[in-house]
Amino acid sequence: MKQLALIPVAIFAVTLVAACGSDPPNRSVGPGKVDLADFSITMPKTFEGPLVDFDITNSGSVAHELDLGQVEPGTTLEEASTYFTEGGTESGVLIADPGGATTIGPGARLGYARTLTPGTYVLFCAIPAADGMNHAQHGMITMFTVTDANKSDLPKADLTITLDDDAIAVPPLTAGTHVVAVTNIGTLSHEMNAGGVPIGTDLSRGEEIGTWMEGGQVGPPPLPIEFPGGLKSIAPGVTVVLTLTFKANHTYMFSDDTNGLTTLIDVHE
């Protein structure tokens, strides 16, 4: 287990085989389509919140993520770009970091439903590009607003994953698409990165994936890896309902790298 903890799941590489595009189960509100391409984000500009329900597809050729930030009302995209991609702090536009979605492999589809405080938000991808810049600097940044018009509840989940201060508790998983409620039951903020490799893969080679990822995902990945998507750090008490697709005959790793927590689950059929 010691070796496994070294695997940088947060920056794992692209999947070799795209996840199937099966429809996520019906939701209580119409999903907001979020398309991730190389390098742009296409999505609605307004959501009737406070429940937002993203149906995220990575139609690009490399892995992407969605960093989420609540910003001061009236912030322009230019100001947000400066703040989030160039480390600018002058404008001080950030109000809160509620926690977006981690690495989503090419071809993967992720459902992401939660409540957000009504306001103005920025979504961007901070994954490194081959030229040393990140994807947001190439155009993967956009803004949307959340209103207070809809009183929908969170979608019903079939499975629950709990993030605690000393463990990530994952129930037995089967292949296919599942609606998973991920709840932080701890006293600290927690994240949940997720990556799957064919059962039997030498997990000690995970660092090669990290290096390849840091280099901008140039050429084929050193190991077959698939990224269903996961959760950036969420505060205690927060629940996000993810629609995740798992492949048969894969070992999935769920990790909270900030707190050094890892759980491995084999998905057979």
Ligand SMILES: [Cu+2]
């Ligand atoms: Cu990206």
